[in-house]
Amino acid sequence: MEQKKVLLAVTGGIAVYKAVALTSKLVQANFDVKVMMTESAQQFVTPLSFQAMSRNDVYVDTFDEKDSAKIAHIDLADWADLIIVAPATANVIGKLANGIADDMITTTLLATEAPIWIAPAMNVHMYANRAVERNMQVLREDGLTFIEPGEGYLACGYVGKGRMEEPEAITERVVRYFTEANPLPLKGKRVIVTAGPTLERIDPVRYISNFSSGKMGFAMAEAARDLGADVTLVAGPVSLDTPARIQRIDVESAADMLEAVLSRYDEADIVIKSAAVADYRPKHAADQKMKKQEGDAAIELERTTDILKTLGAQKTHQLLIGFAAETNDALTYGRGKLESKNxxxxxxxxxxxxxGGFGNDTNVVTLVSREGEKSYPALDKRMLAHQLLTYISEKEFDHS
Incomplete structure (x- = not known):
């Protein structure tokens, strides 16, 4: 998908700090972001914060023409593919509903033909005020889209509806909006994703495992779903909710995971093996808790079946994508796995x-194939997963 342009209109409220995070998330998701701010918004956060996050000039004054050859608010109105007002105060909602244009944001919004999304943020009683409700209804009838605020503790001390939606959720919605406007590259594809650690029992209370949180694997499953695939997620023991519209199969050991994948392998088009599978397991697992003894103890280990290598050996039509989590010489080992695992x-x-690494919300990776390598900077795992699968699908599947 070509880089889309998002214009963020930031109005005055304590939720402005969320708008800084939203700018960062949108940039990480490969959107070109420009920011406009009201005078009130600048009382909470300086324009420099948004400039640093967006790597673009920030617009605060209708009469501050940064390029004498252009009228700034008209140029921005034409530039944007999407405009998001976040946070949107009761004041700016009222202005827009009544066609008032008295600052940089309102003049630009009246001049644009781009879709406009409104993310309200205000006191619970303000949000429920009949005048505010009436203004929001006018804007809905005019074709503007509202991103409903959440409920919870508000800065004013009240608890109720009025919290601006979280930046991650808004970013995901923007990604879906532009993805759905384009052909889904994985539509009709059947995808299996493995995620999380495996657990190899020593006795009923102890086990061998690793630090994998499953976040990257779950992100890959969600990205495949959003790109149109029918996704089966084979998950080791993790504390993550099941993503919507994804079939989840919970497993424990490496043997369980291998069986779950192999039983569905023939029908799969793509397998993404992102789970951190234990390489070894106890040769003999005790039926009862092993009691503490004097001196040292030794546990004899045996190799588990290499799932990725097994899949590579049995591959017929499947596209096989593996992960290599390393601590040294990462690319060398990654290139070796590409060949040895087929x-x-x-x-x-x-x-x-x-x-990057286990447990983080971000990751830094290099995609290795027989055609070469492509490196990705630190990105939110969900955004990274979307970029990885979009790139791979463009390389592998005919979209004509």
Whole structure:
């Protein structure tokens, strides 16, 4: 998908801090973001914060023409593919409903033909005020889209509806909006994703496992779904909710995971093996808790079946994507796995990188294939997953 342009209109309220995070999330998702601010918004956060996050000039004054060859508010109105007002105060909602244009934001919004989304943020009683409700209804009838606020503790001390929606949720909605406007590259494809750790029992109370949270695998499953695929998620023991419209199969051990994948392998078009599978398991698991003894103890381990290698050996038509979580010489090991496992792609990440690895919400990876390598900077795992699968689908599938 070509880079889309998002114009963020920031009005005055304590939720302005969320707008800074929203700018960062949108940029991470590969959107070109420009920001407009009201005078009131600048009382909470400086324009420099948005400039740093967006890497674009910030617009605060209708009469501050940064390019003498252009009228700034008209140029911005024509530039945007989408405009988001976040946070949207009761004041700006009232202005827009009545066609008032008295600052940079309102003049630009009246001049644009781009879709406009409104993310309200205000006191619970203000949000329920009949005048505000009436203004919002006028804007809905005019074709503007509202991003409903959440309920919870508000800055004013009240508890109720009025919290601006979270930046991650707004970003996901923007991604879906532009994705759905384009052909879905994985439509009709059957995808299996493995995620999380496996657990190999020593006895009824102890086990061998690893630090995988499953976040990257779940992100890959959600991205495949959003790109049109029918997704089955085979998950080891993790504390993550099941994504909507995804079939989830919970497993425990490496053997359980292998069985779950192999039983569905023939019908799969793509397998994404992102789980951190244990390489070894106790050769003999005790039926009862092993009691503490004097001196040291030793547990004899045996190799588990290499799931990715098994899938590579049995591959017929499937596209096979593996992960390589390494602590040193990451790319060298990743290239080796591409060949030894007969995979089509290996996604390599160095888990010692503070911006990536287990448990983090971000990741830093390099995509390795027989055609070469493509590196990705630190990105939110969900955004990264979307970019990875979009790139791979463009390479592998005919979209004509």
């Amino acid at each position: 995979a089509d792609y290996i996604i390599v990440n160095d888990v010692t990188n503070p911006d």
